Amino acid sequence: MTALDDLEAKIKGTDTWPPKWDTAWATVAKWQAFRESDADALKAIAHWRATDDRTYFPDPMPAKISGAFADLNFGEDPEFTAANEKDQDRLTEIVEENRLPSELRLAADTCVAEGEVWWRILVDPEQADVPLIRWHSRGQVLPLIRGRKVLACAFVSTIAVESNGNTVIRLFEVHGEGTMLNLLFSGTSTSLGQPINLSQRPETADLPEAWNHALPMLAGRVINKIGRRGNLGISDYAGITDYLLALNETATIGQENARLTLKKRVVVPQRFLDRNGDFPAGADIIIATDTDTDPDKPGQGLAQIEWSFDAQAFIAYKHELEQTVVARVGLVPQLLGIGSAQDGGGQALTGPAIKLRYMPATLAAAGKGRFWDDELPGILCAAQRVDALTPKQDGLGREWAEASTPPTVERSSALPEDETEEATRHQLLVTAELEARQTAIEALHPDWDEKRVLEELTRIRADIGTVPAITPPDSTLDPHLPAAT
Secondary structure, three states: OOHHHHHHHHHHOOOEOOOOOOOHHHHHHHHHHHHOOOHHHHHHHOOOOOOOOOOOOOOOHHHHHHHHHHHHHHOOOOEEEOOOHHHHHHHHHHHHHOOHHHHHHHHHHHHHHHOEEEEEEEOOOOOOOOOEEEEEOHHHEEEEEEOOEEEEEEEEEEEEEEOOOOEEEEEEEEEEOOEEEEEEEEEOOOEOOEEEOHHHOOOOOOOOOEEEOOOOOOEEEEEOOOOOOOOOOOOOOHHHHHHHHHHHHHHHHHHHHHHHHOOOEEEEOHHHOOOOOOOOOOOEEEEOOOOOOOOOOOOOOOEEEOOOOOHHHHHHHHHHHHHHHHHHHOOOHHHHOOOOOOOOOOOOOOHHHHHHHOHHHHHHHHHHHHHHHHHHHHHHHHHHHHHHOOHHHOOOOOOOOOOOOOOEEEOOOOOOOOHHHHHHHHHHHHHOOOOOHHHHHHHHOOOOOHHHHHHHHHHHHHHHOOOOOOOOOOOOOOOOOOOOO
16 A cells, blocks of 8 residues: 555545644644734734633734745755756746746745745646646645655645635645546535545546656745754744743733823813713723713813833833844844844844854745755756656657756855955955966956956956067957967
8 A cells, every 4th residue: 555545545535624734734724824924814823812802913924934034045046957958948837837936935035934945846737837836835735654754745735715615625736656637525614524526627627636757755844943843844933932922912012002092181060061972072081981080070070091112111121022033043134124223223244244143044944945955956857757747648849968967057146246345356366476367357247257357367467568479269259359479
């Protein structure tokens, strides 16, 4: 019995929905509430009473955290290089059609927030003439995992909800080694229900029951951080949940205090109101009814009430919470837009100083990037192999020189390089005769070929005038360049 068969049996044996045998969905839903600033869900997590009608203000810090790490790893487009240069154009087409640089940034955001992100390969000629790479939340996946290895997985999607939730149609795309199955179920919002034929629904009528591609599993996951539980990666929110809830509470109390202190209120004797109990607009009204303090007594009139709170202390407390959260996840305040002049924000710093200040963030991002470096070549290789499958195998039948060899994926530096700093460094090395001028040009222009480097070197020597020019070993050299002497 294969892993695919095991997972299919577990799915078909499921009664209640979501399945009780996978507890990760509840955890992922919690992290999604933080990232999406879902006020209702966060109120429940913070144990607010259901009858509490206070307005809850979620702080956007969680979304900033996951977004900052995603930008550090994929803010600049990675370089994708085919194993065989003959395949480069086709690989570039797959990357561009899937908008992979942008999709990777979104996938990395999900990975940081939820602890992992899942991918799958599919073929749909109506959408594109290349294999499609799709990214999914763990909250849409039911996996079969042994240790840390994914043996099989099912991607769940709701096809239709009918009769006010009394009928829910769900599609399971189950991936295993060499095969992918499509399973359709008719149930309710709380139960999986019974299997039905794909042909019974127009949305799935054209889907095959099985795709026997004979390739390794066309699905998998990228982990954010490894934890003790092999079935779920660790979210960056996991260690700071209480701090994030404290930030939300701080924002909520701050708004309530502002409302109380930035308005003047008036205690109004009953005689100043009309028969409908109305008073001219412009201030909040408090009607005194206590006989001991009733201003309706002779000699008493309108009484003004003002409240105030120590805003500076409140702001300092919130700032301290933010700094603690940022430090706990390995970022720096400037990346989240909460730096100040006192802690270095907004100051002009040298390249080395910036790198030193940002070192915690770059190291943390590099740790997450290793998982992407391990997985991305394999993901693209799976797309290549599907692209090379014959149409009879439900592939696209494209020609590849080395479809089974993973391409190279090079992510850019987490922080942009300071071009002035680099130029100054090479200038000093050339002046001190510790580096050749040609070496410096090649380092500053890695995209130039030898011909272009030698052309530039020839121009520089011609400008200096004291050093004989050289002629690159290419007869098609720019005719305007001086000839070698």
